Amino acid sequence: MNTKKLLSVAFLALLLGSSCKNDAYRDLEETAENGVQFTSTIAGNSTTRVSGNSWDKDDAIGVFMKQGTGLSNVIAGNKRYSTAGNGNFTATGDDIINYPNEGTVDFIAYYPFKADLRDNSVAINVADQSNQSAIDVLYSNNATGFNKDSEIAKLNFKHSLSKVEITVKAGPGVTNLDGLAVTYQNILSQTSLDLASGNLTAPTAATNISTKVTAGTTGSTVEAILIPEVYGGKDVVFTIGTNSFTWKLPTTYNLEAGKKYNHTIELRTEAGITKAVEIGETTITDWVIVPGSSVILDKDKEPIKPIDPVGVEQVFFEEDFGTQGPRSNPRGRFATYTDFKNKTVKYSDLYTDSWADIRQTSTMDTHVWFPANRTTGMKIENINAAGYTKLRMTYEQAANGNNADIAALKVNINGVNYPTSGTLGGQNQFSEVAINSIASAANLTVEISAQAAENKAGYRIDNIKIFGTK
Template sequence: MNTKKLLSVAFLALLLGSSCKNDAYRDLEETAENGVQFTSTIAGNSTTRVSGNSWDKDDAIGVFMKQGTGFSNVIAGNKKYVTSGNGNFSATGSDIINYPNEGAVDFIAYYPYVEQLSNGIAEVNISNQSNQSAIDLLYSNNATGYNKDSGIAKLDFKHMLSKVELNITAGPGVSSLAGLTVAYQDIFSQTTLDLSNGSFSPSNSPANILAKVSTGTTGTLVEAILIPGPYGSKNVVFTVGGNTFTWKLPANMTLESGMKYSHSIQLRTEAGITKAVAIGETTITDWIIVPGSSHVIDKDKEPIKPIDPVGVEQMFFEEDFGEQGPRANPRGRFATYTDFKNKTVKYSDLYTDSWADIRQTSTMDTHVWFPANRTTGMKIENINAAGYTKLRMTYEQAANGNNADISALKIKINGVNYPTSGTLGGQNQFSEVAIDGIASAANLTVEVSTQAAENKTGYRIDNIKIFGTK
């Protein structure tokens, strides 16, 4: 499933003050027809990035056009270029870059775009792992020697950080992985990237980092995007069911920029001994393949105190409606559909005579459809929110028409109505809707409904996420 646009990498303040132009810079009207345009690939896999399987509409990159070494002669700095979702990027207004009349130029680009940088330095902070796309730093410096006759420039992006995926299963003595937390202890949490040459500064600010944990159908996926560097003898602590399992990383372990490491781990207890077993070869999708290894970790000699995630927001529920939504009629009825991402909650229809259904199209992945001119609804029950406060929910909404009213879809959580307002964009273009101030409760029931009199276009909903603070 695609993850729609969520941008919040911890970059700060303005590169080189303002865009500067040299004497040879073309004095053209700022229009898309005159401006430089880009196509892109990432790590050799066309239009692919970590947060989903394609670029999403309105994803934005920052672009610099320069001559000479580093940023000694920047012609256009930190210009915002946006994609419609196909990996091709263009700009509008003052962000449009024009080639100079004479001479060749080079391009440097990064993702995600932020409006302000300081002295060409991007500050990176990976402390909050809940939104992986927000800390997936991409960088391109391959586009060199272009001129006004070159046409569309190609940007080859690469992942600058490292990613580690742990596929967790429950072994003997471990009855459930519900509530699992995974903490990388005393690791690098902050660094800076010099955009002029793609080099990192020495990492600093060691911290205990909670990884992102997502419950699946046969196991649990643990994701962490980490700063490249030595990780030898660092501890990874798994906490579940009141027990801790510690994996001491190999003494010579180093994570490299652009690499994605994946291990299968089984948590088990044998005759009172707590172990974590890591088995298997590393796999990769759009990052660089890394050889795998196997590890067996004995029980903790002393109890490990779990990291207290007080004050750290975490995503504790996510539903993207799986991958098996029918593309043709008959569609999948919401209450009888079986490929939901979560298997520990209850899904049902709000109405028995008219219901929402599950579908996908040639241009949209699996989502819930609320047909026009019908009173329909869906319910998700038994969402475990125990121990969380400051609850909020996000979801993506689209309509089968232009400029539709967001409020036609009604949201009720634990019997309380949470009104929404605003207007959606173009036909079948998803927009994120956020609901804050949800009352705390041990379990949540979410209802989404629409009335026939208000639903004149048909609505779609996707990627429901619920966040909370311990």
Template sequence: MKAKKLLFFCSLICFVIASCEGDTPIPPGAGEKVQLSAAIEGLQTRASGSTWDKGDAIGVYMKKSGEALGPSAIVQNTKYETTGTSTFLPAKGATTITFPLDGSNVDFIGYYPYKEMIANLTYPIDLSNQSVQSDIDLLYSDNAKAFNSGKPNVNMLFSHQLAKITLTIEHKFIPNLNGIEVIITNAGINANFNLTDGTLSAPSATGNIACMVASDGATAEAILLPTSSLNGMELWFLLDDETFKYPLSSVPEIQSFDKSTRYIYNVFLDSDRTPAVTVGTISNWIEGPSTNATVSTTNENPPIIPGSKRSPYTVIQAQEYQGKAGVWVEGYIVGYFSSSSMNSFSTDLSGDVSQSNLALADNQGETDLARIIPVMLGTGSARNALNLRDNPDNFDKKVKIRGDLGTYFSAPGLRDINAYEFIEP
């Protein structure tokens, strides 16, 4: 009996040491390691490319075979990562999944992209930010059933749970459509996905979605909630001096957006700036019908996307909406910070002016730190053009800046900026 206790405690100590060192620990008394691989159904294509990307992470559950997924599952939301192949391994610090020692069968359920916090086996969906498509391309797998230590190679097959729309955009006279905005109105933005049975709830919020548009304006993409009706949904194309509106329900062949399905629209703007829209293909990402439509310009006011270039956040709004990525903020350059503290705010341009940051406010001459956000300039062209050491004339100029809203100098700030535009008085 003493020998058994000693063996148990030695195993436990080894487990704790492995955990502390950041390795992927194996619980004491565990069975055969699970050899996990994953593929994507259909074209085996994901929003960001033709295969898994290095660092892609899935959440994995293991439960007794035949039982419903629930709080008593043997393994709960364990993070597994890939180096870019179909093989997935436990992420650093995650516990290695092992089979039960008694040889009993188990089933696996998985999802992508991984979230650390999953409450009540419900995956929250938020499609308001389309800037990184892979971050919102929900995949789900429940095919891996009846595996055990004698059959350790688990092949999980993932399928897209949302719909996707891709647009190719061409203009007869304008080869580069840089700056064009593409908006889908009255689209579902938020919903919940049930990991237990793979069902999607009705949208809990609807609104306008700004598509991810390529830098040259030639393509645009959006991932959308599946819907049985396109009534009320519209595509808007916003150029500097013209606006176009296209009711999605106007195509008889396509009256719904189905899950796992990609809809490709080819948009051509002719000499009168009237876009001819061709629904080219639907892939599974399923071949489908094609149709043509002609869309006229409109004098209606275009939809508003808060945080877009046309409707940028104010500085006060930027403080409120921390955590949003790829948004525009408008304000005046009112100074800089001489160190990594908000209290180091300065307007003195005669001394050692920082090149790495600036202070942005809604009003010229603002000095109240509660109404100022720090902007991280990083490196590159934006830093070269905006910083006050090299460009003292920028002081009190109005500017739009695109970046991610996040903490900087322990305060609400703007980070990772990638675009800017001065606003002429």
């Protein structure tokens, strides 16, 4: 689906004015209005950023405009963009990039911005965990093949490091968690991100890393952003006053880039407990979540065997409407179209006298079209959701007009309406819409419809995904 210029709902306003003055550029005044524009998303789900999956005030990214492989031919190097916290990124002065008069260019971007790059690499040191946002390194290299006539490019950022979050609870013999300190023992703390490839160098500088600890009403939250590496056999030491509790990581404990690992640890000072602590529901949605384990720690004893981890979220239904959508009239009626990705579900029209159709254009691949000023709808039945919980759905929505209302399309799942809200971006720019907390059921029926009185622009739907934990 790489012909689309997608715009994430969480970042509909995230327009980045870019920068740089060079003889290779068009002769334009250095203003944000004349510069290259971007949208952006951050992959996965997280609370590392102060505002969750959005940007924080004064966040700054570095942007490279280049041609060719890697960073062999940089046209604009390490240009700084910052935000006031509202999702709009701008550059000033010499940091404004203009497209060259001829040819196409690619973009590489990273966070957080560093003025003192060496050999186009970002030095990373995770020894200080007090400011998680400052060490949450992001990288984007997806925006390729743009020129002076291109629409807004989207930077898809991915987390380069790993995150471990531990919920600590007071067990028998531990009256409270006041003064809790948690340290990863003998952990490699330094690496660098090669901006040309997005790869990390081999980590160095082993040290004891003190985590960020936040007290809560029912326990404490322990956060650490670590270099992706094998940590099997390493010790994590929990200290309260003069008492210490050691958790030895499993021999196969391997952290992967962009993934977040959750664990629940109960501290106790007496042996013989038989009750295991279950992992609570994960509500973070900004890193790729890898479920962890629950462990009970005795004072000066090895941890009790972990209980089974919680389920992993999976995409169990996905529909991209194939590749055979007609480019000209007559368009493909939704109910009679045959090139759907899924062959085990039923596709039909909600209305028999007016219907949504399947189409593609010169700039957009196959999608569903809801014509303006008409009452139309689509239905997908017999979606097998047996055994899945924590259901949610995402889809991409666009309008044939600027700043259209997302809610003009109605979503019903198994007869229940799931309201949406917000405003789409520019004309025919796709935005991701999320439907959360869908009631569990063995089979799902999804209906998406538009009423003539509310559909004044004409809407498009693509890439429906349904997620569940199994």
